Amino acid sequence: MTANARSATAPYRGYAAQEAVTGEGVAIELPVANxxxxxxxxxxxxxxxxxxxxxxxxxxxxxxxxxxxxxxxxxxxxxxxxxxxxxxxxxxxxxxxxxxxxxxxxxxxxxxxxxxxxxxxxxxxxxxxxxxxxxxxxxxxxxxxxxxxxxxxxxxxxxxxxxxxERSRLDLSPPPQMPSELADWASRADIAPLDPGLAAALRQFIPRAETFAPAAREAHGRQLLGRVLVSVAPAPPPGHHPETVLRAVAAERYRRDLVRIARDQRVRDAVLPREP
Incomplete structure (x- = not known):
């Protein structure tokens, strides 16, 4: 589900009290009426x-x-x-x-x-x-x-x-933050859209990584990194923790999707009357 983004850095809002776009441009689903x-x-x-x-x-x-x-x-x-x-x-x-x-x-x-x-x-x-x-x-x-x-x-x-x-409120996790040490690499890297299943696994892992047992956290992070790097070129600089690279990829995808959504909205506003 999507809603109109007003700027490249503005929150992604819709009918729900809160709404956000994931790093793959997929909006959190609005609360379904019971x-x-x-x-x-x-x-x-x-x-x-x-x-x-x-x-x-x-x-x-x-x-x-x-x-x-x-x-x-x-x-x-x-x-x-x-x-x-x-x-x-x-x-x-x-x-x-x-x-x-x-x-x-x-x-x-x-x-x-x-x-x-x-x-x-x-x-x-x-x-x-x-x-x-x-x-x-x-x-x-x-x-x-x-x-x-x-x-x-x-x-x-x-x-x-x-x-x-419309009376339900979604408490969403904040968008992924870009690690400063990988910001320059991520901005220049070619990051292709991820497979929906992989994107969902990445979205679930990053905010919950601290709840994993150390061995499981390390193994799962490296497994996700191996799958993610197939869609990234060039590879990240060596020496960085897998979770740091995953956060950089997710944050950059999020930023690019916000830019794309804002650009698409400007095009729609230019050719179509704005909805009330």
């Missing part, structure tokens, strides 16, 4: 839309009481589709992923990459939500959410979205 909060949010929305439908159907019935049955049935269908599909889709598009229920529970719909949803995403969620929520009384949505690591209902899976909690 099933309980989603159920309460959905119940609030269903009750709201149900009362709205009831009121409009009564109004339409009074306006078309002298019309044919076909006209009355058509009017009812228009009301149902408009309220149960059109209203949630338009509301989420305008509010960047919120409905009344989500606003009450502090939730928001985002794309799978963490960005704000568009009308295409919200319309897809609403269209799938019609049979998923109303025709199955929410059973299909609950089953799909329980089987998903991100608590995604079928509409989320079809639209490529999920729901995050």
């Amino acid at each position: 099933l309980g909060s989603r159920l309460v949010s959905g119940l609030i929305d269903v009750v709201t839309y149900g009362l709205t439908c009831w009121g409009l159907i009564v109004l339409v019935g009074s306006l078309t009481e002298h019309s044919s049955d076909a006209v009355q049935r058509t009017a009812v269908i228009v009301v149902l589709v408009g309220v149960l599909v059109g209203v949630p889709a338009a509301t989420e598009a305008v509010t960047r992923g919120r409905t009344l229920g989500k606003l009450v529970m502090g939730l928001r719909v985002v794309r799978d990459d963490g960005g704000p949803v568009s009308s295409r995403h919200t319309l897809t969620r609403a269209l799938v939500g019609w049979p998923e929520i109303y025709l199955t009384t929410g059973t299909a949505a609950v089953i799909a959410a329980l089987s998903s690591s991100r608590v995604k209902r079928l509409g989320d899976q079809a639209a490529g979205t999920y729901v995050v909690s």
